[in-house]
Structure formats: C-alpha cells, structure tokens
Amino acid sequence: MLRTRLFGKTYDFPDLRVLMGKANEEKSGDRLAGLAASSAEERAAARFVLAEVPLSAFRDCPALPYEGDEVTRVIIDGLNEASYREIAGWTVGELREWLLSNETAPEEIARIANGLSSEMIAAVTKLMSNLDLVYAASRLRVVRHSVNTIGLPGRLSNRLQPNHPTDSPEGVRAAIYEGLSYGCGDAVIGINPADDSYASVARILDMAYDIVRTWEIPTQTCVLSHVTTQMRCLQQGSPVGLVFQSICGSEKGNASFGISVGMLDEAATLAKKHCYPAGPDYMYFETGQGSALSADANNGWDQLTLEARNYGLARRYSPFIVNTVVGFIGPEYLYDSEQIHRAGLEDHFMGKLHGLSMGCDVCYTNHANTSQNASENLAVLLAAAGCNYFMGVPLADDSMLSYQSTAFHDTAALRQLLRLRPAPEFEAWLESMGLMRDGRLTPKAGDASVFLSR
Amino acid sequence: MMEEERIEAIIEAVVRELAPALGRGDSPAATTGSHNAAAHGAEAPAGAGTAAPSAQARVPPVAPAAAPPRAAMPSPRPPAGATAPQGLSIDLEDPMAAASLARPGVAKPADAEGLAALKDTTTARICVGRAGPRPRTRDLLVFQADLAISKDALARKVDPALLSQFGLFTVSTMVTGGREEYLLRPDLGRRLSEEAKRTVTERCAKSPDIQVCVGDGLSARAIEANLAKILPVIQSGCQVAGLSLGTPFYIEGCRVGAMNDIGDLVKPRVLILLIGERPGLGRADAMSAYMGFEPRSGHSDADRDVVCNIYDGGGVNPLEAGAYVIRLAQRMIAARASGVRLRLAEEKA
Numbered sequence: 161m162l163r164t165r166l167f168g169k170t171y172d173f174p175d176l177r178v179l180m181g182k183a184n185e186e187k188s189g190d191r192l193a194g195l196a197a198s199s200a201e202e203r204a205a206a207r208f209v210l211a212e213v214p215l216s217a218f219r220d221c222p223a224l225p226y227e228g229d230e231v232t233r234v235i236i237d238g239l240n241e242a243s244y245r246e247i248a249g250w251t252v253g254e255l256r257e258w259l260l261s262n263e264t265a266p267e268e269i270a271r272i273a274n275g276l277s278s279e280m281i282a283a284v285t286k287l288m289s290n291l292d293l294v295y296a297a298s299r300l301r302v303v304r305h306s307v308n309t310i311g312l313p314g315r316l317s318n319r320l321q322p323n324h325p326t327d328s329p330e331g332v333r334a335a336i337y338e339g340l341s342y343g344c345g346d347a348v349i350g351i352n353p354a355d356d357s358y359a360s361v362a363r364i365l366d367m368a369y370d371i372v373r374t375w376e377i378p379t380q381t382c383v384l385s386h387v388t389t390q391m392r393c394l395q396q397g398s399p400v401g402l403v404f405q406s407i408c409g410s411e412k413g414n415a416s417f418g419i420s421v422g423m424l425d426e427a428a429t430l431a432k433k434h435c436y437p438a439g440p441d442y443m444y445f446e447t448g449q450g451s452a453l454s455a456d457a458n459n460g461w462d463q464l465t466l467e468a469r470n471y472g473l474a475r476r477y478s479p480f481i482v483n484t485v486v487g488f489i490g491p492e493y494l495y496d497s498e499q500i501h502r503a504g505l506e507d508h509f510m511g512k513l514h515g516l517s518m519g520c521d522v523c524y525t526n527h528a529n530t531s532q533n534a535s536e537n538l539a540v541l542l543a544a545a546g547c548n549y550f551m552g553v554p555l556a557d558d559s560m561l562s563y564q565s566t567a568f569h570d571t572a573a574l575r576q577l578l579r580l581r582p583a584p585e586f587e588a589w590l591e592s593m594g595l596m597r598d599g600r601l602t603p604k605a606g607d608a609s610v611f612l613s614r
Numbered sequence: 615m616m617e618e619e620r621i622e623a624i625i626e627a628v629v630r631e632l633a634p635a636l637g638r639g640d641s642p643a644a645t646t647g648s649h650n651a652a653a654h655g656a657e658a659p660a661g662a663g664t665a666a667p668s669a670q671a672r673v674p675p676v677a678p679a680a681a682p683p684r685a686a687m688p689s690p691r692p693p694a695g696a697t698a699p700q701g702l703s704i705d706l707e708d709p710m711a712a713a714s715l716a717r718p719g720v721a722k723p724a725d726a727e728g729l730a731a732l733k734d735t736t737t738a739r740i741c742v743g744r745a746g747p748r749p750r751t752r753d754l755l756v757f758q759a760d761l762a763i764s765k766d767a768l769a770r771k772v773d774p775a776l777l778s779q780f781g782l783f784t785v786s787t788m789v790t791g792g793r794e795e796y797l798l799r800p801d802l803g804r805r806l807s808e809e810a811k812r813t814v815t816e817r818c819a820k821s822p823d824i825q826v827c828v829g830d831g832l833s834a835r836a837i838e839a840n841l842a843k844i845l846p847v848i849q850s851g852c853q854v855a856g857l858s859l860g861t862p863f864y865i866e867g868c869r870v871g872a873m874n875d876i877g878d879l880v881k882p883r884v885l886i887l888l889i890g891e892r893p894g895l896g897r898a899d900a901m902s903a904y905m906g907f908e909p910r911s912g913h914s915d916a917d918r919d920v921v922c923n924i925y926d927g928g929g930v931n932p933l934e935a936g937a938y939v940i941r942l943a944q945r946m947i948a949a950r951a952s953g954v955r956l957r958l959a960e961e962k963a
Contacts, residue, residue, distance in 0.1 A: 532758075
C-alpha cells in the first residue's frame, strides 16, 4: 500500500510506477505519457510517500523486468553487494539527507553509489530541489583519462562541435580553428556527421586527427556517427579518439537506435584495442530525457527514471565523457525554460551519482518556449554544480543540426567568471600557444587565423 | 511580374523534361534526390535536381533569405517634449541586410586574408571576434534578430488571402487549444477532426492520382514563402504527365501523420503534403514536401519520402522542387510504393 492523507484528502498510489511518475516536477513528456500528477497537491502527496519508500523496493521492482530487459540486467548485475547491503533499508528521504550531509565524505558517496540502482537514484532526485541538485552534484568529482584528464576540481572542459551542413572538411577545419582559439576542445573535438557513410566518416576522422597531430594538441577526437560505422573505421585503421553512441534506458529503446548491450561491449573492446589515446577511458555516450517515450519503449515509466537507466547502462563502460542533450528533444517532452533547467540539473546530478564524467549540451530547438538567455542561466547553474564540460558551437548556432547550444564564448566566460581552468594538459598547451595566461584569454585568442601558419 | 515569368519558364522546362520520360513510360533518371523520411528526418538537406546540398554553402552566414521585418525606426525629428539630446538622429538601413555581416569581426587577426577565407568555408558563425570572453555587440544583436524571426514564425497563422488565392478550403486537426496544445500534443495534430473528415469527404474528389494538401506545421512563413511558387508547378506538372489532381485543401494544426487520415478518406494514389519545417535560427521559410503512395492508417515515416529544405536562396528552389515532386510521384506510381519499399523496389528493378 502506498497512501497518504494530505490536507484532509486521501491519496492512494497503486504502485511504484505511478508514484514515481506523480512525484516528478512538471514535465510535458510525463503529461503526454499520462504519468504526471493531476494537481500540485497530488505531486506533494506523492513525494511524502516516496520519501518513506525503502531503497530495496526499487531493486525488487525495476522499471523493466530483469528477465525481459538487458538494461535492467546490466544495472542489477553491476551493483556492489556490500554497498547495497549497507543502504538497502534506508528510505529515499534518508538517502537525500545523507547525500547532503556535511558529515558524509565525497569518497564515501562514491563507494555507496556503487550499490545504488538507477531507479534508487531517480527516486532521490525527485526529492531534490534545484539547489539540492547543484550542491549535491558539486561534491561529486568524477575524473577520467584518455589523452588528457577531465573532471578535476577547478576545471571546466569543452566539447568542440564544429559541424558543417554537408561535412565539408574545410568548413569543419575552420570551425575547429575558431574553437581552439577560444580554448575550447579539451573534452573532445567531436563532429556530428550529416552523412553517416563509412567513407565520409573516415575522411573527417583523418582531418581532425591531422589537426591534433600538426599542433600537438593534448586532446581526443571523435566523429559521432552510428557506433557500427565507427567500429568499421577502427577495424580499417582510422584514427579514433573516443567511440560515441546515443543510448536509451531500455532494451527496446536501444533497439530503435540500432544497438544492443552486446554491440556496445564489442565497440568497447575494439576501442581498447585500436583507439589512439592512452586511455583507459575511451567511450562517449549521449542521452536525454524523453527518448524512451518517443520510441514507445518506456514501459509506462516516467522520463526521469528512464534517463537514470541510461546512466546505469553507461557506467558499465567507464566512459571518458557522457552528456545529456537536454533541450534537443522538443517541447512535447520539455516544454519551457523551467522544465529544461530542471531536467539539465537532474541529469547532471544523476550522472555524477552514477560515477559518470557528466557534461551537458545546454540547448533548445526553436519551437520550445525558451531562449538563449535561459540557456546561459542553466550553464551558470551547471558550472556551479561542477559540470565536467559544455558544448562549444560557433555563437551557439549549430549550422547542421538546426538548434542552439552554447558558444565558444560561453565556456570562455564561465571559466573567467567562476575561476575555472581547462584540463591541465590542455591548459599547458594553450599557454604554450600564447592563447591563455593564468586562466584568461590573451589578446591573441579568438583568432582562428593563428592556425594557418603550419 | 518577374515572378510570373519565371514560373512560366520553369513550367515550360518541366513540360520539356517530362515529355520524353512519359513517352518512354518510365521514371526520370534523377533517382539520387530521394531522401527517405525515416532515415534522414526533416533536417537533412534534400538534393532535388540541380539544387544539390552543396548549394547550402552559398548561403550568406547570417542573412536570412527574405528580409526580416524592419525594426521600428526612430523618428528623425525629435518628438515634442522629448528628452533626447538635440540633434540625435538614428536611421538605420536594415542591419540584417548589411554586406558587412559577411566580414570577419576579429580585431587584429594574424592573417586577415586567411581569416576571411576560413569564414567563407562554412555557414557556421565563425571568425566573429569577441568583447573580452563575450560576443561582440553586432553578433549578439544579429543572433537575437535571427531568433526573433524564428520565434515569430511559430506564432503566426498562414495568411487567409493566400489560401483563397489558390482556392484552398481550411480544415483542422484534433488540435483545438491553439499553438500550445499543438506543441504539447503531437498525437492530436496527426488526426483530422470529425468535422474535417466530413468536410473532406463532401468536398474532395475521390481516388485522384495526386492529392495535394498544405499544412502549417511549425512555420506559417514557410507556406507563405513557397506555396505560390511550388503549387502552379505541381498543377501543370500533373497536367503534362496526364495525372489527375484531386481537390487541394489546407490543414491547420497539421503534423505529417495527418497524411494517414487523408489517405483513408480521399484514397489518392500519391499524397503530397506541403508543410512548414521547424524554423532554424534566422531561417523560418523552409518547407518540406512529404509524400506517400496510397497512405493509410498505420503508415509511418518509413512509408514516406520527403523533399526538405525547400526555400529560395540556398535551399531547394521551390520551382525545381515542384518539378521534382512530380517526377517522384511518377516513380511511386510506377513502383506502387513509397519510402523504404520504393527504394527496395527500384533496387530490384
């Protein structure tokens, strides 16, 4: 029984699935799925009940059954039993307070988190306010290494996203020069291809690696094609820094992306064998609330819980970076600035608690009820939360994907505002290039033509 | 009118192009332009005919194809009782049409010539320079103007005068709660209202070879910019090709999935839905033509083809798109299939 009285009225929730949906902050995608609370009071009631649920209940009742879903099996089989035994009897409300306590050491959180399933992490996220999410995440540093090191305290990295509408190598190269001159690109130089064919992807991989070699840049490169195309590139000897794939929180959702756990396992093995960085972390995943619902693969569960399960799947591979593309999906899942902000803070916190090197593509499409100002707000909040990296897109306008992300200028400003530095290896390179000094852009910075001299 | 002459010229060209193909009874050779809807989505550039995707690279980086609405201009004379300084007069030519937008904004580049060449390689907003770690004023205002044109396109309705000019009657989908409901409930935009179903049943000729419908989608501006160009080409193309054309109509609150309901009621061989695309930044006039062979309930994007990025000045020219759409319809009729099945059928043949 899951029931409470509130303001004299009785609220009865038939099961955890319904309770979890109604405990969420307002999201258009939960409403579309028929899972949202019907009133603010019902939402409040759901949270009172959720706060009393023991964590073990979520292990016993995952969003998709263990036998029928391989993502569930990845999540449950990956739990550390010793950690789990310590917290199995805690309530969701108790977990929230323990995560926020000044007496809880961050290392202790990382240890216990190995015993938390994705549903448990989703549950506690529903009880967090926005500042809770910022504060709790800021204590969770996740450091990963590939060519360089990401996630160290006091650092903010950037994925350089130099897309071109027709994958013109010259156009992509020019945007890479621009981004580098702003100190961007230390998380990855990652190109979304318009053409997913092997020949086109291999050509861009070669071009990006050529820049990195010519200028001896301590960073990694990636072309965000379907994982099968990248696997072919690896087998044919193309220079691959990170192996990318978009993932979903259920087996059926992943099938709609044309992937499976077996395929990701194979990709990770190939990456370890063929990628050029020192490693040991080679994978790059992207996620976003609503993707499972849009593939009719959410099994009646809310989009926050399905998003948590993305992270449960990702942690199997110790990825170098993961990011939520938070506003890309459209207003039927995240309607306006407030919903996008909330989802961005939730996703970052949940990813970090899963032990992932989380970044965020703070973004929107033009039919969402939001603006560039709202994106800048969220970027400041996430930078304060210790977000590992943001996207770097020329003036935030992606000329291929037709949406607005964050600009090279935004990462530069956030670093100077909050006294954050690039990854240490990359910062040393920027200093040697004369583009940055003591964490600030030099007069020489912001000029792509400095890269025309070699 | 220049525009009318141009349309006539294109129609003549269509006639010339279609005639031999019809004589041979097979479909035209340009098969590479078909983009499957499921595989590429609405953002993929569609290479129809000569308007290859590479044409995009010629778009000036920040100038929209159509001049955006002018900002209200300050009066050159100080109004009575104004507190503005004497003699202040700001009278701007449209800043978004300024040629200077194409020039790099970096203060002291290491290689000025090289920088301009870099900028020419892409429509991305690069070589813009900075104010400290922030964008320069010009670029900030240009960005905001471009966002403004995209936002306004979403809120507007298609001009009724345009619809009556082409004799289009209007029906609605199940969206009754305006733009907000349209955005929040894609399922409602995929189904015709009961009243719409009655109207369509009453007024439309049944079982034509080609049925054309027009939907607002996410941009009224896209319909206004392209309809007068593409529709006459489709109409005369049908005539030349000997294809019967159904009764065209307009659908408010329309999503692509509404094609299934229309197919069930009108039973055309090929349905062409002209629909406004989601506006890109500063680009609100792009339209798509979604097409399906014998669309019915249960069909998905995999059963459809799409010609997207239809707009003047860098996209697929709407006149050429009209001609291409007719050729594609002929291929669908010949293969009795569309979408993935059309591709498979043509590979087999």
